[in-house]
Amino acid sequence: MNFKNILVEKNSALAQITINRPKKLNALNKATIEELHDAFKALEDDSDIKTIIIIGSGDKAFVAGADISEFAHFSVEEGARLAKAGQEILFDFVENLSTPVIAAINGFALGGGLELAMACHFRIASDNAKMGLPEVSLGVIPGYGGTQRLPQLVGKGKAMEMIMTAGMITAEDAKHAGLVNHITSQEELLPLAEKLAGKIARNSSVAISAAITAVNANFQDGIKGFDIEIEAFGDCFGTEDFKEGTTAFLEKRKPIFPGRNS
Ligand code: COA
Secondary structure (H helix, E strand, O other), rough: OOOOOOEEEEEEEEEEEOOHHHHHHOEOOHHHHHHHHHHHHHHOOOOOEEEEEEEOOOOEEEEEEEEEHHHHOOHHHHHHHHHHHHHHHHHHHHOOOOOEEEEEOOOOOOOOHHHHHHHHHHEEEEEOOOOOOOHHHOOOOOOHHHHHHHHHOOOOHHHHHHHOOOEEEEHHHHHOOOOOOOHHHHHHHHHHHHHHHHHOOOHHHHHHHHHHHHHHHHHOOOOOOHHHHHHHHHHOOOHHHHHHHHHHHHHOOOOOOOOOOO
């Protein structure tokens, strides 16, 4: 895969995507969003890959937002199209990937940057990270899912405050609010992400994929998450991974999951 704005590296079961526009603090322009979609799709289709880590290049930013220079002159219709297309091809797409995605927030995660991190399955941050949704300071609102996912993660009141003040919170505040799961030094951020990815890779990728579907169902309108859980739970019993997992337990050995449904 040939990309101009991102780097993709694979190391056995782990893939790392680095957003690589450091001079623009990794701001998400259209081309970067499209490249990210293509990279995530290719990694999702690669059965060897069990976890994807996403990080920003340089030591200053994860992503400082959507690229403001691209939409400053947009009309009402163009604005709506921008949000819809972005949500579909990147933000919802990442949230619903069956391969776990960890956001390693290594600096500013603002606007679309925080929205991208929030679309990932979970987040860790370096101690210099700063997070916020500053859109109302530009006269617009978060459009890549921020008004929906931030309240899911931190609660309505905290989300309202962050969105209305357009302020940034520290990594410490973000951990306290439940926005990130762990904080480390900058040097230890990738090693921690890799350690967590290693733990994930030891488990059944088929069951993990079912778990992602069931957890996400909790946040979808018109869908009863408990019903999705029952169905997905039952489906697991028909998988090779389930046979291997339970057999290995009874034989007192570590499982070697084939990562297959049947
Ligand atoms: N879109 C486009 N370009 C951006 C950007 C964005 N969201 N965020 C940063 N950049 C660019 C700057 O324009 C600058 O480019 P230049 O050197 O060609 O002028 C470069 O990245 C470095 O940014 P700069 O503002 O000089 O760095 P800083 O350390 O002084 O400030 C921030 C860092 C993150 C506080 C500041 O860049 C900022 O507020 N960015 C916008 C954040 C935002 O509102 N995001 C939501 C967008 S919806």
